[in-house]
Amino acid sequence: MGATPDGTDDVFDQFLTDRGHTTERVGWERDRRKKQCPECRGLHDSAATACTVCGWSPSP
Template sequence: MATANDDIFDQFLTERGHATEAPSWEQDYNKKRCPDCGGLHEMSADACTVCGWQP
C-alpha cells in the first residue's frame, strides 16, 4: 500500500526524469520483450534467457 510519503518521493523522482514504476515485460506483437536487453520471448516466459532479467 502506497503512503503519502511514497507519493511525494515518487513525484520528486519523476520530476527529475527517473522511472518510478516497477519494470515489467514490454509487448511486441505476440512476444514479450525484455526491458533490459530487448530479447524476444514467448508469452509464457518468466525470465529473460538472454540476460537473466526477471520481473
C-alpha cells in the same frame, strides 16, 4: 534497470522516493505475440517468466 535478487533495488527506490523522485516497476513489453525484455530487448514466448538472454525478471 532490472531488479536484483538481494533487494537492493527496493532500498535504492526508497532513497529516490524520499528525495522527491518517482520510481516505477518495469515489466515485460509486448512485441506482437511475444514478450520483450526491457533490459536487452530479447524476445520470448508469452509464457516466459525470465529473460534467457540477460537473466532479467520482473519484480513480484
